[in-house]
Amino acid sequence: MSDTVATPSTATFDQFGLSADILKAIAEQGYTTPTPIQAQAIPVVLAGRDVMGAAQTGTGKTASFSLPIIQRLLPLASTSASPARHPVRALILTPTRELADQVAANVQAYAKHTALRSAVVFGGVDMNPQSAELRRGVEILIATPGRLLDHVQQKTANLGQVQILVLDEADRMLDMGFLPDLQRILNLLPKDRQTLLFSATFSGEIKKLAATYLRNPQTIEVARSNSTAANVTQIVYEVAEGDKTGAVVQLIRERNLKQVIVFCNSKIGASRLARQLERDGVVATAIHGDRSQSERMQALDAFKRGEIEALVATDVAARGLDIAELPAVINFDLPFNAEDYVHRIGRTGRAGASGDALSLFSANERKQLQDIEKLIKRPLDVERLVVDSPVRHHHDERGSARRGRDERDERGSRRRSGGGFERSSGGHAHRQAPIDDFFLKPYEPSPSALSAASARRDETENVPQKPASKQPLAALLGGFGMPRKTTSS
DNA sequence: AAAAAAC
Structure with missing residues (x-):
């Protein structure tokens, strides 16, 4: 043979x-x-x-x-x-x-x-x-x-x-x-x-x-x-650890991300981030192994139907999930296991569409970044992201957390031309990925009813x-x- | 270090 x-x-x-x-x-x-x-x-x-x-x-x-x-x-x-x-x-x-x-x-x-x-x-x-x-x-x-x-x-x-x-x-x-x-x-x-x-x-x-x-x-x-798709633009944003939540909100707003998966390294972190995003006006839900199976399925289902903007996930969702191509994924944390990085960003830019893999990187994650670069055999662009609306983790519902929504000023984060960030004068800049083309296939949970009728016949x-x-x-x-x-x- | 998976 x-x-x-x-x-x-x-x-x-x-x-x-x-x-x-x-x-x-x-x-x-x-x-x-x-x-x-x-x-x-x-x-x-x-x-x-x-x-x-x-x-x-x-x-x-x-x-x-x-x-x-x-x-x-x-x-x-x-x-x-x-x-x-x-x-x-x-x-x-x-x-x-x-x-x-x-x-x-x-x-x-x-x-x-x-x-x-x-x-x-x-x-x-x-x-x-x-x-x-x-x-x-x-x-x-x-x-x-x-x-x-x-x-x-x-x-x-x-x-x-x-x-x-x-x-x-x-x-x-x-x-x-x-x-x-x-x-x-x-x-x-x-x-x-x-x-x-x-x-x-x-x-x-x-x-x-x-x-x-x-x-x-x-x-x-x-x-x-261990290869990453050529149509995925990978950007690493250096950000203070405490500014990460604000950074996620800012990226979602500035890039006008209709739907995004945000990966966290821990279950507690994922739950917390989902709550904070909700508090900041992003429709979000968490999916991880400490949630009940029905909650997990509901979260995924709602996300696939487009009812949720941000699915905050542990690596339970890093592999295998067949969600129609997303315009972007965000790594809230860099994964400990470099291979998981490849899997996570594989959630975007699929089937020929372009996608952005946006990773937040703080000082204590240098080792993870090195491992990733070694695995994918190329250095990643690291940009500074100035977070202008830090999200308060306590009871601060007003004030700075809210300011981000109204003012949406974006100093700091600037990309190469053609990127999704720049604003044309007085209006919306067009994103490079046509958002109109993006839709989600409705999720069908396993239909348990088989063709019982035909099974009867003969x-x-x-x-x-x-x-x-x-x-x-x-x-x-x-x-x-x-x-x-x-x-x- | 963390995640996932059977009760």
């Missing part, structure tokens, strides 16, 4: 041999042209090979594995209502709950004209609806590791028939200490299966994981990891024996039966 992938030159989804039901769903999503990772990964996944994929979020990664998985499982799709006809055949693991929900929404959309069922399980919410769905049977299960193991223990999830495993954001899962959970899950799966591992970076740990659990994987790399079961498709069942089931090392060392 060759290790090179020919990137197809034609630019439509027709070239992959996907079924009409899948193509229809793709068209309904408004997608016409495969992204680079889709063009590379779809044929490889369809061919049944293991994949080691490096791709940033926003590159179309989810579709690159979901579409071929659905295609491969189609011969096994059943309209029977019997749960036994709907064992879990594809398992997709993600590090965060929000990401799981989002992947599930995508899978649901792509599979909606097929008889395949999908479900998502993650923690922080009632187990019972999840259990009920699992008992009905689903072919494609999206999950965070902890809750999945919970379901396994409760015997509501059986992973004995999984043929395809996806580890999404694998590096993140390792960072978060999921390795023991992953190993436990992997030990529950048939050894003979297809495994797809996606990771932003190929660290030594990731390579070890791949060496242990993948079989002759095809490496697919689209954007060089009780006379057609057990798939010889699928007429290009993917023979034998290939789907694996084929080689190579013994797999279980982890040692």
Whole structure:
């Protein structure tokens, strides 16, 4: 088997041999042209090979594995209502709950004209609806590791028939200490299966994981990891620590940012900043791990609907979240982990649009800045930002905090010409990024209601024996039966 | 140092 992938030159989804039901769903999503990772990964996944994929979020990664998985499982799709006809055949693991929900929404959309069922399980919410769905049977299960193991223990999830495993954001899962959970899950799966591992970076740990659990994987790399998109303008503003809140307000006002994600390093800091922004007239809400799952979902939902100007987030939102491209992100703190910087600013300037990554930098963050510059292999422009409306942290609702809104004078922060800051005489300067083009796709939380109607119809079961498709069942089931090392060392 | 994730 060759290790090179020919990137197809034609630019439509027709070239992959996907079924009409899948193509229809793709068209309904408004997608016409495969992204680079889709063009590379779809044929490889369809061919049944293991994949080691490096791709940033926003590159179309989810579709690159979901579409071929659905295609491969189609011969096994059943309209029977019997749960036994709907064992879990594809398992997709993600590090965060929000990401799981989002992947599930995508899978649901792509599979909606097929008889395949999908479900998502993650923690922080009632187990019972999840259990009920699992008992009905689903072919494609999206999950965070902890809750999945919970379901396994409760015997509501059986992973004995999984043929395809996806580890999404694998590096993140390792960072978060999921390795023991992953190993436990992997030990529950048939050894003979297809495994797809996606990771932003190929660290030594990731390579070890791949060496242990993948079989002759095809490496697919689209954007060089640790690279930052060329269409993202990165600016670092030096500002006194105590002026950071005022700086955020000022940046939002001066740049006329309709929507922005503001990243903080701590959960408490995020909550506090959200409150202070609200006090200063910015519609803001916080999203972090100490908020309840329903609060997290509501916050994200409201932000996606455009009801919130500033989503103040910890790194729970740094990776994976598929929010339509934002005009800007702000780093309230520089992240301790330089890689998180790359992920955070990946929330802007996506899909070809331009974006600004604005980072606040105070004297005690020199180390973080150095690490970031080392990682992205270039120095960052540092400008001084004079904050003229410092936000009081106590009970000062009047006075200086309010002055910023009325006067909006912007000494200090000046950029190169063409930037978003300058004011033309007596009116609004035009921003470089056309704000009119910016809209948010409505967020759809995982629809749990599958096409139950069609599941009812046909009780006379057609057990798939010889699928007429290009993917023979034998290939789907694996084929080689190579013994797999279980982890040692 | 901090974040995330099962109860």
